[in-house]
Amino acid sequence: MGKSTNIWFGIILIVIAVFVIIISLGFPSFIVGDKKLPGPNFFPVILSIILIIAGGYEILTARRGDILAKISTKSSKEYLKDWGNQNVLIIVFSLLIYISFISWLGFALATFIFSLTLMIRLKTGWIRGTIFSTVAVIVIMLIFTKIFMVQLPEGSLGIIFWR
Amino acid sequence: MTLPNIFQLHILIPWIISMLVGILVGGTPGLTATMAVALIVPITYYMDPLAGLAMILGVSFTSIFAGDIPATFLRIPGTPASAAAVLDGFEMSKKGKGSLALTIDLICSAIGGLVGVLLLIIIAPPLAKFALKFTNFQYFWLGMFGLSMSAVLSTGNNVRGLISAVLGLLVSTVGIDITTGFPRFTFGNIELMGGIGFIPVMVGLFGISEVFKNVKTRAHLTEKTINDKIDISIFETLLVVWKRKWILLKSSFIGTFVGALPGAGADIAAWVAYGIEKKTSKKPEEFGKGSIDGVIAPTGANNAALGGTWIPALVFGVPGDSITAIVLGAMLMYGLKPGPLIFQQSPDLVKGIFAIALISQFFLIPIGLLGIKAYGRILSLPRNIIMVFVLIFSVVGSYAIRNSIFDIYVMLFFGVVGYIFENLNIPLAPMVLGIILGPMIEDNLRVGLIKTGGNYLPFLTNPISAVLVLLIIFTFFSNNIINLFRMIFRKNK
Numbered sequence: 001m002g003k004s005t006n007i008w009f010g011i012i013l014i015v016i017a018v019f020v021i022i023i024s025l026g027f028p029s030f031i032v033g034d035k036k037l038p039g040p041n042f043f044p045v046i047l048s049i050i051l052i053i054a055g056g057y058e059i060l061t062a063r064r065g066d067i068l069a070k071i072s073t074k075s076s077k078e079y080l081k082d083w084g085n086q087n088v089l090i091i092v093f094s095l096l097i098y099i100s101f102i103s104w105l106g107f108a109l110a111t112f113i114f115s116l117t118l119m120i121r122l123k124t125g126w127i128r129g130t131i132f133s134t135v136a137v138i139v140i141m142l143i144f145t146k147i148f149m150v151q152l153p154e155g156s157l158g159i160i161f162w163r
Numbered sequence: 164m165t166l167p168n169i170f171q172l173h174i175l176i177p178w179i180i181s182m183l184v185g186i187l188v189g190g191t192p193g194l195t196a197t198m199a200v201a202l203i204v205p206i207t208y209y210m211d212p213l214a215g216l217a218m219i220l221g222v223s224f225t226s227i228f229a230g231d232i233p234a235t236f237l238r239i240p241g242t243p244a245s246a247a248a249v250l251d252g253f254e255m256s257k258k259g260k261g262s263l264a265l266t267i268d269l270i271c272s273a274i275g276g277l278v279g280v281l282l283l284i285i286i287a288p289p290l291a292k293f294a295l296k297f298t299n300f301q302y303f304w305l306g307m308f309g310l311s312m313s314a315v316l317s318t319g320n321n322v323r324g325l326i327s328a329v330l331g332l333l334v335s336t337v338g339i340d341i342t343t344g345f346p347r348f349t350f351g352n353i354e355l356m357g358g359i360g361f362i363p364v365m366v367g368l369f370g371i372s373e374v375f376k377n378v379k380t381r382a383h384l385t386e387k388t389i390n391d392k393i394d395i396s397i398f399e400t401l402l403v404v405w406k407r408k409w410i411l412l413k414s415s416f417i418g419t420f421v422g423a424l425p426g427a428g429a430d431i432a433a434w435v436a437y438g439i440e441k442k443t444s445k446k447p448e449e450f451g452k453g454s455i456d457g458v459i460a461p462t463g464a465n466n467a468a469l470g471g472t473w474i475p476a477l478v479f480g481v482p483g484d485s486i487t488a489i490v491l492g493a494m495l496m497y498g499l500k501p502g503p504l505i506f507q508q509s510p511d512l513v514k515g516i517f518a519i520a521l522i523s524q525f526f527l528i529p530i531g532l533l534g535i536k537a538y539g540r541i542l543s544l545p546r547n548i549i550m551v552f553v554l555i556f557s558v559v560g561s562y563a564i565r566n567s568i569f570d571i572y573v574m575l576f577f578g579v580v581g582y583i584f585e586n587l588n589i590p591l592a593p594m595v596l597g598i599i600l601g602p603m604i605e606d607n608l609r610v611g612l613i614k615t616g617g618n619y620l621p622f623l624t625n626p627i628s629a630v631l632v633l634l635i636i637f638t639f640f641s642n643n644i645i646n647l648f649r650m651i652f653r654k655n656k
Binding site for chain 1: 202325330332345374380381545547548551554555568579582608616617
């Protein structure tokens with residue numbers, strides 16, 4: 001499993017590098033007078049070449065057993081059954097939903113729902129979760145909007161909770 | 164204006180208040196020292212210039228220190244200058260020594276700041292003259308020297324450190340190309356035109372990935388977030404720092420020097436000092452595992468760099484970083500003209516600035532201790548509450564920099580990247596270094612080549628460049644060079 005992680009990592013690096021080179025080749029040249037000087041693609045292409053070499057090195061060293069990390073051999077089903085792994089995935093997806101809805105719900109409401117949901121999931125309990133989520137929203141609103149004048153998204157509904 | 168005048172209430176009160184504000188701003192992820200200064204400046208408009216400058220100086224010194232508080236307790240750098248402090252400070256915190264790490268940090272910040280200001284007073288004109296000798300060629304090598312620190316920061320495997328640094332450099336190329344104005348890797352997205360924000364990347368890489376690690380164990384979640392096992396005595400901490408006085412002094416000198424170079428700032432200074440200290444340490448294997456030396460080097464350097472940034476600002480009117488750029492604007496607003504003539508035209512004001520900068524370092528200690536205590540209290544809550552707070556603050560902090568929802572997605576993306584990289588044992592610090600130094604390296608390389616019509620030779624023919632190149636070679640091969648010298652020395656014996 002370790003070897004294949006190295007190989008996959010090397011392949012991903014090479015794919016990223018090739019992608020960057022392809023895009024960079026579409027950048028305009030930088031010509032002053034009759035001299036072609038380093039243009040916008042100069043630096044990304046150099047970096048991509050280094051990445052290709054490093055990716056190749058990772059693939060080659062996989063044979064020597066210089067592995068990146070001992071990755072668990074669990075199947076994806078077993079991985080998802082683990083409570084901790086579920087937490088990581090739940091946080092990622094709830095953050096995605098939170099970010100998507102924050103402009104519509106407004107900062108106060110979206111943050112309260114996000115905070116309470118995660119606190120309950122992380123075994124804080126309903127009452128403590130509600131209290132701490134409310135405190136978090138109020139403190140952040142005070143610090144950011146009232147003291148530092150940062151305009152947080154009000155949304156269509158958030159306005160009900162804060163003005 | 165003489166020294167006692169700065170203790171008048173109309174100066175002293177706003178000065179202390181601004182230092183308290185600095186603790187709040189610097190300690191809040193996403194709110195930078197630059198933002199703190201920018202927020203303070205409009206308030207100072209109708210004030211006495213010295214009171215205004217006292218507020219600006221006070222807020223900048225405390226916010227740079229306060230950035231280290233969440234960096235040490237939660238692994239979220241409060242300001243970019245605190246990113247290097249994460250490495251050993253957080254490891255000490257994991258061992259129940261977070262408050263000790265921060266008290267050491269506080270003393271080093273104050274002493275580093277003191278050294279920076281003293282150097283500003285003593286050698287400002289010659290150092291500023293030397294700093295102005297740096298052209299694109301020297302800045303390119305300085306950036307490369309900073310980047311060579313990634314080899315030092317990647318424990319064990321230099322290739323993976325290189326990969327991480329190159330990926331960071333690639334991230335730094337996103338956005339409008341400064342030389343030609345051409346948008347690169349923006350894919351038509353307006354948000355990407357201004358580049359990928361450093362704060363969301365940093366919060367994601369260090370903070371969010373740490374949250375992911377913390378929520379994996381059920382039992383771990385109900386424990387206190389920080390569990391400091393020892394009572395901190397300021398005098399005992401002073402003794403700890405005294406034993407390492409040369410490290411602190413060296414880092415403070417490095418910080419002041421890097422800070423004095425226009426364009427380089429406290430963030431680069433901290434990384435360079437950390438890298439050099441690790442490279443020259445007798446116990447480099449302890450770095451990144453909770454080494455006190457690893458706390459002293461970056462924290463002494465970042466506050467010393469603040470003094471350094473004032474050198475070109477005061478002497479030539481050239482800002483050393485974004486903070487002094489705002490300060491110069493504020494000084495013009497007060498009717499002052501920074502530059503060589505300020506020493507003749509407003510000698511009392513200059514003396515006042517020096518006095519305030521020096522005394523701020525002494526004020527920093529009690530105010531900083533207050534900050535450590537306050538944050539420590541909040542963070543004694545269980546992890547399942549604090550981790551959610553961290554997520555919310557990370558979201559708001561990433562958003563607040565540019566009022567951009569897109570930056571929150573960037574933070575999440577880099578949080579996942581950081582989590583995967585750490586699981587694969589790929590160091591994150593070189594990537595941060597690549598993002599910080601990318602624009603400096605690329606712009607100076609290309610502008611230098613444009614100046615020379617594509618000729619690379621001038622990059623090597625200047626004595627300053629040659630010294631920097633030698634330093635880079637030494638960074639990579641110092642172990643081999645030292646071993647070689649040892650062999651020769653033994654043979655001769």
